Amino acid sequence: MFTQDFKYPQVFRASLALDQTLPGGIEATIEGIFTKTLNDVLYTNVNSDPTLSFNMTGTPDNRPVYTGERLDPTYVAVYLASNTNQGNTYNLSASLSKNFDFGLSAYMAYTYGDSRTLMEGTSSQNSSQWRGIFSVDGRNNPMLARSDFSIGSRLIAALGYDLSWDPQDMIKTSVSLFYNGQSGDPFSYVYANDDAENFNNESGDIGRNRSLIWIPANQSEINLIDDGDVTAAQQWEALNDFIEQDEYLSENRGSYAERNGARTPFFSQFDVRLAQSFGVKTGSKTNRLEVSLDIFNFANLLNSDWGAIYNNPFDYRIINFEGFAADGTTPQFTFTEDNLGDERFNISDRISRWRMRLGVRYTFN
DSSP states (O other): OBOTTOOOOEEEEEEEEEEEEETTTEEEEEEEEEEEEEEEEEEEETTBOTTSEEEOOSSSOOOEEEOOOBSSTTOSOOEEEEEEOOEEEEEEEEEEEEEOTTSEEEEEEEEEEEEEESOOOOSSSHHHHHHTOOBSSOTTSOOOEEOTTOOEEEEEEEEEEEEESSTTOOEEEEEEEEEEEEOOOEEEEEEESGGGGGGBOOSSOOOOOOBBOEEOSSGGGSOBOOBTTBOHHHHHHHHHHHHHHSHHHHHTTTEEOOTTOEEOOOEEEEEEEEEEEEEEEETTEEEEEEEEEEEESHHHHHOTTSSOOBOOOSEEEEEEEEEEOTTSSSEEEEOOOOOOGGGGSOBOHHHHSOEEEEEEEEEOO
16 A cells, blocks of 8 residues: 555765876875765554553663554554655765786775664565564654665775786786775664563564664663573673673663664685786787686685675564563563674675686687
8 A cells, every 4th residue: 555645766976076186196085985875765654553562661662562453353454655865875075096017916995984874665465564574662653764775984905016928928927916895784682582472562464583682781771580490680691791892882872772783793715816928929910818706805825714794684682582471571581692702693605705717718819
């Protein structure tokens, strides 16, 4: 269902760039791009009764909890598509490059970009789009937060060297090195266990945990309960260690986790290329035969722990919601995560392995 004046996505975009030759023949470029959302898609479940809710008690986390009652029991959910103008994107880039007379070329560029959206609008169905919303105050109240496509920081650098072995340039050797260092993908910290979806159950067949956690500043801000032989005090010690070793969580204690507030670890990869070419005379023309060797993620060839790229967990479930206490409004939790540091993320298998390619190319003049 769409509002009568629904519009397709529209943006306003502006860019500004400056190119300048610096002393020493260094070419410098600075560029900025800004994009403002004019119209984007926003889904709301209008069959949810917002009056049937209560606020959690017992800790600073006093978010509303919806009971999932429907205004019209005939329908599981009724999704209304409307527009929003909230959201923006910006990218700032700077680069330096220089070609030397003796065959060396160098290039380096740094980019920082961020993007904020109310809703990504990437799903193929309105129901899954709405069910996939991360929130604190319910899926019908999404927050402006970091986009799934925010790139963060990226640093690239390249060195190339061409060596000619004769004045006619018939035999030439080329060596090049490329570096890419980049921020990890954004992700969200949410509550775990099937019952966690009831935090934001504004009716509809939800089946997804999208309730952003409260990051406790101290033990009094989370109601942990014993889990078998593991006491609440022991769980707090483990949870506190987990928070302290995480850059995002440790810096945002005493507040709600943001959608896509955290990122997987920064990663670095090197690629190496070697090429040997030979000029081949065919009458008055010179053709060229080239044999090349490319090694992708070269650092991983040297050390199996280097060059790893970590999977985006999308929703990282770290605190288990175990239901409400006898008062019906105080949530109870357990904590069972036992991995710290980068080990808690899965490694993207194929792109984290080194790879090699042997090529042969014959160029006709």
